[in-house]
Amino acid sequence: MHSSIFNSEPQAGVRLTAADRPGVAQPVPTRDIPPQPWRAILAAALALTIVAVGLWEWRMRTLGLEAGDLGDDASAWAEQRRRIDTEDVPVAIVGDSRILFDTDLARFQALTGVRPVQLALAGTNARPFLEDLADSPFAGLVIVGIAELSYFRTQIGLNGEALKRYRFESPAQRVSFVIYRELARAFAFLDDAFRLSKLVRHAVPDWRPEAKRPLAAIPKVLSMSDGRQAWLWTRIETDAGRRGDVRAFWAGFAGPKVADDVIAMTLESTRKAVEKIRARGGEVVFLRPPSAPLVQPKEYERLPRAKGWDALLAAAHVQGVHANDEPSMQGLDLPEYSHLSRACATVFTDSYVRRLAQITPRLQLRPDAPSPLQPSDCAATDASMVAQGAGRIRAVPPQ
Amino acid sequence: MVFNSLTFVAFFAIVLILHSLPFGWTTKKVNLLLASYLFYAAWNPPFVVLLWLSTVVDWWAAQRIVKTEAPLQRRAWMLLSVIANLGVLGYFKYGHFLLENFRAAMTTFGIDYQPPSWDIVLPVGISFYTFATMSYTLDVYLRRAAPAKSFLDFALFVTFFPHLVAGPIMRPTELVPQFATPRRATAQQLCFGLALMTLGLFQKVVLADGFLAGPAEVVFDGTKAPGALDAWAATLAFSGQIFCDFAGYSTTAIGAALCLGFALPDNFRFPYAAIGFSDFWRRWHITLSSYLRDYLYIPLGGNRHGEARTYLALMATMLLGGLWHGASWTFVVWGGLHGSYLAAERALRRRFAGYRPSAFALFGMGAVTYALVNLAWVFFRSDTFGKAWGVLRGMAGANADATPLLPAVDLIAVAAIVGGLVLTHALLRRQTLETLVARTPAAVLTLVWACMAFAIVIEQGSGNAFIYFQF
Numbered sequence: 001m002h003s004s005i006f007n008s009e010p011q012a013g014v015r016l017t018a019a020d021r022p023g024v025a026q027p028v029p030t031r032d033i034p035p036q037p038w039r040a041i042l043a044a045a046l047a048l049t050i051v052a053v054g055l056w057e058w059r060m061r062t063l064g065l066e067a068g069d070l071g072d073d074a075s076a077w078a079e080q081r082r083r084i085d086t087e088d089v090p091v092a093i094v095g096d097s098r099i100l101f102d103t104d105l106a107r108f109q110a111l112t113g114v115r116p117v118q119l120a121l122a123g124t125n126a127r128p129f130l131e132d133l134a135d136s137p138f139a140g141l142v143i144v145g146i147a148e149l150s151y152f153r154t155q156i157g158l159n160g161e162a163l164k165r166y167r168f169e170s171p172a173q174r175v176s177f178v179i180y181r182e183l184a185r186a187f188a189f190l191d192d193a194f195r196l197s198k199l200v201r202h203a204v205p206d207w208r209p210e211a212k213r214p215l216a217a218i219p220k221v222l223s224m225s226d227g228r229q230a231w232l233w234t235r236i237e238t239d240a241g242r243r244g245d246v247r248a249f250w251a252g253f254a255g256p257k258v259a260d261d262v263i264a265m266t267l268e269s270t271r272k273a274v275e276k277i278r279a280r281g282g283e284v285v286f287l288r289p290p291s292a293p294l295v296q297p298k299e300y301e302r303l304p305r306a307k308g309w310d311a312l313l314a315a316a317h318v319q320g321v322h323a324n325d326e327p328s329m330q331g332l333d334l335p336e337y338s339h340l341s342r343a344c345a346t347v348f349t350d351s352y353v354r355r356l357a358q359i360t361p362r363l364q365l366r367p368d369a370p371s372p373l374q375p376s377d378c379a380a381t382d383a384s385m386v387a388q389g390a391g392r393i394r395a396v397p398p399q
Numbered sequence: 400m401v402f403n404s405l406t407f408v409a410f411f412a413i414v415l416i417l418h419s420l421p422f423g424w425t426t427k428k429v430n431l432l433l434a435s436y437l438f439y440a441a442w443n444p445p446f447v448v449l450l451w452l453s454t455v456v457d458w459w460a461a462q463r464i465v466k467t468e469a470p471l472q473r474r475a476w477m478l479l480s481v482i483a484n485l486g487v488l489g490y491f492k493y494g495h496f497l498l499e500n501f502r503a504a505m506t507t508f509g510i511d512y513q514p515p516s517w518d519i520v521l522p523v524g525i526s527f528y529t530f531a532t533m534s535y536t537l538d539v540y541l542r543r544a545a546p547a548k549s550f551l552d553f554a555l556f557v558t559f560f561p562h563l564v565a566g567p568i569m570r571p572t573e574l575v576p577q578f579a580t581p582r583r584a585t586a587q588q589l590c591f592g593l594a595l596m597t598l599g600l601f602q603k604v605v606l607a608d609g610f611l612a613g614p615a616e617v618v619f620d621g622t623k624a625p626g627a628l629d630a631w632a633a634t635l636a637f638s639g640q641i642f643c644d645f646a647g648y649s650t651t652a653i654g655a656a657l658c659l660g661f662a663l664p665d666n667f668r669f670p671y672a673a674i675g676f677s678d679f680w681r682r683w684h685i686t687l688s689s690y691l692r693d694y695l696y697i698p699l700g701g702n703r704h705g706e707a708r709t710y711l712a713l714m715a716t717m718l719l720g721g722l723w724h725g726a727s728w729t730f731v732v733w734g735g736l737h738g739s740y741l742a743a744e745r746a747l748r749r750r751f752a753g754y755r756p757s758a759f760a761l762f763g764m765g766a767v768t769y770a771l772v773n774l775a776w777v778f779f780r781s782d783t784f785g786k787a788w789g790v791l792r793g794m795a796g797a798n799a800d801a802t803p804l805l806p807a808v809d810l811i812a813v814a815a816i817v818g819g820l821v822l823t824h825a826l827l828r829r830q831t832l833e834t835l836v837a838r839t840p841a842a843v844l845t846l847v848w849a850c851m852a853f854a855i856v857i858e859q860g861s862g863n864a865f866i867y868f869q870f
Contacts, residue, residue, distance in 0.1 A: 015831050017665050018570070018689035019681040023697050025543035025572040026689075029664040031588075031657060034837035038590030041845050048849035053856055168520075172400035172407075172441035179405040189857065196858040197609035204808035211803040 057189045064235035065188035069223045072122070072230065073192070074165035075177035080117050080228055081166040084138050090114050091363070092138065094129040095145020096157075097122035098289040100230045101222065101339040102145075104349040111353045111369045118228040120145055122221075123158030127151055127269060130284070132163060134273035139282040141362035146288045146320075148308040149299055152258045152266045193220030202245075219245045221339065232339045246336040250295055258303040267315035274316040283362050286313065286320030287352055290329060292337035319359045321352055328355075331375040343378035400441040402596075402651045403604050410438065411655065418659050424581040428551055431559065431659070438560035439524075446522040449487060454557045456483045457532045458550055461539040465546050473540060480536035488529045491521055496726030524564025526723055530690055532557045535571040537694055544571045552578040559661075561652040565645070567666040568686040574661075582660035594836075594848055595654030601851040602647030605858045606816055611640035614809040618790065619780050626801035630793030632813045633805070634773050637780045639817040642671065645684070665831075671772075671821045672828035674765045676740040679772060691720050713745070714738040729778045729787060736775040769821065 018026050070076070083089055091108075093099060093116050100120035109115040119129060126144055133142055150157060165173070184190045192198075202219070219242060223233045236243050274284045288309055291299060300308075305322075313320050323329040328351040332344040340348055350373040357363045400406045417430045440447045460480035464473050489497075498514040505512040535553070538544035547553035556574045584592060618625045618633030625633065649666035656663045666686050673679035680688045699712035714735070721734015756764065774791070781787035792798050827835060836844065 014668060014829060015665060015833075017668065017681075017685045018693075019668075019685045022689070023693055025538060026570040026664070028573055028576050029662040031653070031662040032831070032833045033585075033587045033591050034833045036836065036844060037841055038587050038594075041841055041848065042590045042593065044845045045848035045852065048845065049852040049856070052849065052853040056853075056857055168443075170400075170442050171444065172404060175406040175409070175441070176404045179409065183405075190859060192859070195609070196605065196854060197613075200610075200812070201806070201808050204811060207807045208803045208805070208810070211806045 053189075057187055060189040060191070060194060063194070064233070064239070065191050065194060066223070067188045068185050068225065069188070069191060070181055070184045070225060071190070071192050072222060072224045072228065073177070074159065074162040075169060075173055076181075076224070076228060077119065077121060077159070077162035078166040078169050079177070080119060081132075081162075083117050084133070084136060089117050089138070090140045091116040091143065092133060092140060093118050093120050093143045093145065094133065095120035095126045095143075095287075096124055096147045096150040097222070097230075098147050098291070098339060099143070099145025099287060100228075101232050102289045102345045102348050103230075104346040105227060105229045107346050107349045108353055111350065111365055112357070112363055113366050114363075115227070116143070118230070121157075121159040121162055122230075123150070124160065124162070125150055125153055125155065125157045127266060127273075128156050128160070128163060131269065131273045132166075134276035137280070138277070139280045141360065142277060142282065142284045143356070144284060144286045146286050146309065146312070147291070147299075148288075148303045149255075149258070151312075152262055152303055152308055154262060154265070191220065219249070221246055221336065231342045231345065232335065234342065237335045237341050243336050250337050254298050255302055257301075258308070263303070263307055263311070267311060270312060271316045274318055283360055284316070284318050285356055285360055286316075286318055287356075288320065288322040288324075289348065290323035290332055290334060290340070292334045295337045321355045321359070323348075326351060326355060328372075328374070333378060341378060344375070347373045347375060347378045400438055402648065402655070403600055403608075406441060410434070410441075411658075415658060419583065425551070427581070428555055428578060432551065432555050435555070435558040435560040435563060439558070439563060442523050442564075443520070449491075449522055449525065450528065450558060453484060453487065453529060453532045454554050456480060457536050457557070458547075458553050461536045461546050461553075464536065464539050477536055477540040481533060484529045484533045488525055491525055493722075493726045527566050527568055528557060528563055530687075531562070531569050534568075534690065534694065538571055544575075547571065547575045548579070559656075561656040561659075561661075562663060565648045565652070566684075566686055567649055567652065567664050568690055569663070570690075573664060577661050584658050584660040588657050588660060592654040592657030592659075594844075595657065596651050597654075597848060597851050597855070599647040599649070599651030599654060600855050602643035602650065605851075605854045607640045607643035607647060609858045610812045610816055611636045611643065614805050614813055615640055615780065617804050617809075618793075619782075619786065621804065623804060624789055624798040624801050625793035625804055626798060627793060627796040628810070629801070629804040630790050630798075632810050634777055634780075634790065634794065635817045636809075636813045638671070638769075638773050638776050639813070639820050641776070641779075642667070642820065668831075669824035669827050671769055672765060672824035673768050673772075674761055675768055676737065676744050676771075679768060680737075680741070687720070687723070691716050691723075695719060710742050710745075713742055717741065724779070727782075729781055729784060732784075732787075733775050733779040736771075736778065740771055740775075765825070 015030070015032070021027075084092060091112075091114050093103060097120070100118065100122060103116075103118065103120075105115055105118060119133075120126065121129070126146070130142065130144055156163075180190070220233050221236060222230050224230050236246060277284055286309075309320070309322060312318075323332075329348060332348055333341040334344075335341050339345075350370075353363065354365065354372060357365050400410060414431070414434045417434070418427055422430070436447055436450070439450060457480050460476045460483075463476040467473055467476070502512050502514050535544070535547075535556070539546050547556065552575055553571075555578055556569065556571055559569075559574065562569050562574075614636040615633050618629055619637070646667040653663045653665075664686060666684060668682040668685065670679055670682035673682050696712050696716040699715060700708050701712060702709040717734045717738030718731055719734070721730045721732070721737070724730045724733070774794075777790050777794075778784075778787050781790060789798070793801060
């Protein structure tokens, strides 16, 4: 028998493996079944697991999670993106979390008769997705949501995986997504932000505050229903503690100024993408949703409006709507500084759709469109919160 | 599809039901074969063709080997199988690597060669099933194995879904005979198989993906230089992650096969309790290390041609073993380090042949083994040598500009999980899981099983592919 590179002397007490039998035919493995009352153990373990999961579900519901909150992931995005290829889609939205949370798709539809395909992604740069549409046959209207610090950067951001998933999604991924979505309609605890490891990460006090927190530890801010209708999670509006956690994350808006070469690259690539879409008969408009007075100065300190938003409109020869410029968008409620409350998202959508309808013929208001909403229409909830001392921030242009 | 996906839960339930219905044995095997193709196609349907190609070539080559006695012809058919298998593997796995290195070599000679773009997807698990199917023709050629009696049995040996994409790497003599007679799991086998699957998925979903992958990613995929604490924590996290990921896969695979009435071999044997590197490789990825030993090291001469040749064969085996893991020089260095460890150990064993270590010395040698294994993991995990050196400098405390990278919770999680893992390996190094389970009270087993299942459910999992799928 050949010697082995590895010592082939069998060890007492362990089952022999191929490591113990060099250079010979390996026999059929044997697998011992430990003598235990396995049926009873399985039944009891199953029962315990079901009870524990039931209790967990109850606990998660007390924390504000709801069945039917479908969450968001690459497969959900890819499903919507495929609609561009298979349906006659008149309006698509790309962008980051602001336009994602701040758009009420039903209101949009009530006003125009068109329900846009929502392709915005939280924490993600809209530019690669605009370029993706530019390279597709899409010839409708693209609404690009702009948060300057997300758009003017070289990285794709948190959910770049979505584009890859759209380009190749395995059959297994599609099936898993469908099963997960159906389970999420029934179970509230199925929420990415409330998985065990994330809860542990939030529960343990950090004695290394200087260590950068992993992005995976961002608290839950989003709730999602069919068709990727996203809202700011209700609990953020009602729970000052959770609101404070999210606000702490937005402290990250501080940072270095956006480099000139990044600005130039962004302007040029945007111009090219817009040209491609227009060459096919499509159109592009930009939309800058509001951010809170405590946040916006930090954003414009890193990328002044003149070098970012204004330069973008000029370079791409597109029209846009900036929340700071619209009286109907002032005084909206931004519970955690960056995204509108659910009620104010409807008001904001009402406002920006009406404004876009003025600047592009691609959007037309229905004759039976509902009456315009005002910021005061989403103030009722806000007033109650202020009365509870929750401390809300309203969107106003920076002084 | 991956084991840690909802698709697999549905798939496996259907397979179990089909396998328990009163069909004939041939029908059940056809069901298993079709299910296995479905399992593979669920990742990327066109690549099933590669499976078929590998299956047909090796079946045909082995048939020809059996039917001829002429040594040259036998060898030719064997080489056809090897070339076909390694050709497919080389094209998909190493084509880009070879082109890039050729371009770099040309550049050193002042020639500006721009290779064509190589935008080819690596078929999942190709290294595993290529090795498995190749072992069939090699064993038939070496007269170690009788050829399969039917093409169905052989195709099922190649494709059987529990081992298909990440092992254990099966030999024909281990699995083909199991298809000869009807198999159906007993209630005991089914229950224990499900328990093993729960353990494997707990390792993968909760420990590897939930708690250990994150700290490793922050340091190894980040741009900042780590300090000593972060560098060691990330490396230890990766050592735990790759074990829980890969051993978790193997345990799930063994459990899945057991639920169907089949036995797969052990692939891990508490490797982090190894004392020395020959011991480590008898415990880590056993089916690969024994494969490399039987089909590479021994044919290269093994230890039959003097010390120098032995060291050469040893190093060649480990370098190629490193390259098997991925088309990157960092994997080659990882293999080279392990080759060096093994060579050094061999030299020390010869130098101190009569030495009988005390328990304290054994503990020390185990600790040194684990530390050196971790040093090698740095190259395994790093995408570039620059990153590897950065982490190694951090481990030595030589990154002067380092800032804390990992939050306290990650440090605690790594210490608890990896510490627990190593301790468990140390306690069980001379046992099997089954002996531990046999002497554990049923109530404790029930509680542990329920806790693991509950943790899997509430961690939810995100269907992350197993690390070894890329190999």
